[in-house]
Amino acid sequence: MLEAEPAATGSRVLMAAVPRARRDWVVAVLAQAGLEPEVVDLEPLAALNALFAELPLHAAVDEAVGLLDVGGRHAALHIASRRGGLLTRTVGPDAPADPASPQEHGFRLKLSAGIEQTITFYRGRYRQEIATIHAAGGGALAEGRLAALAAATGKRFELFQPLAGLGARGEIDGRPVGPEYLMACGLCRWWDGAHV
Known part of the structure; x- marks a missing residue:
């Protein structure tokens, strides 16, 4: 999604959950235009809140x-x-820009190993199995990537798009809405986000 809002002092540009190849081109164009784009990831608690808001109430109880x-x-x-x-x-680095590149195989190996290690730790710590892994972000949109991860890990993967239908002016699927708060919580992160 690429949107610009005209303003007296400039424009805001937002691109959410797109494959790296498309993102990098837009970032380069914006940089040449004198804008300083910043690539950010979705905050974990916000992403989980969005996921739990869409799941049925009975989901994620026993697993x-x-x-x-x-x-x-x-x-x-x-x-x-x-x-x-x-x-x-x-659990892994940024995805390769081209899913057909030679780097894709190594990326999938690292990612599936990181996923399996994390699941093993969670299972040991909380004594719960993981039912489904919902995949979000631009890298999850690459053709064949989720199927390959499912085959490598033995887990079911589903595509999750928490920002689908969200417009730049606060409307969802064309309907204007105000802010919606799903959870307030007293957790914060004191370390840098690169070494979670």
């Missing part, structure tokens, strides 16, 4: 759910359950 964010700077896996238990961990 945990995973949220794999293949984002702008790295891939992170967030695992949570409605009974308690939250783990967020960086």
Whole structure:
């Protein structure tokens, strides 16, 4: 999604959850135009809130759910359950721009190993299985990537698009809405986001 809002002092540009190849081109064009674009990843608690808001109430009670964010700077896996238990961990680097490139195989190996290690740790710590891994971010849109991860890990993967239908002016699917707060919580992160 690429949107510009005219203003007296400049424009705002937002691009959300797009493959790296498309993102890098737009970032380069913006940089040449004198803008300083910043690539950011979706905050874990906000992403989990969006996921739990869409899941049925009975989901993620006896089993945990995973949220794999293949984002702008790295891939992170967030695992949570409605009974308690939250783990967020960086499981891989940023996805290759071209899923058909030779780097893709190595990326998938690193990512599947990181996913399996994280699931093993969560299972040991919280004594819960992970039912499904919901994949978000531009890197999750690459053709064949989720199927390959499912085959490598033995887990079910589903595409999750928390920003689908969200417009720049605060409307969802064309309907104007105000802010919606799903959770307030007293957690914060004291370390830098690159080494979770």
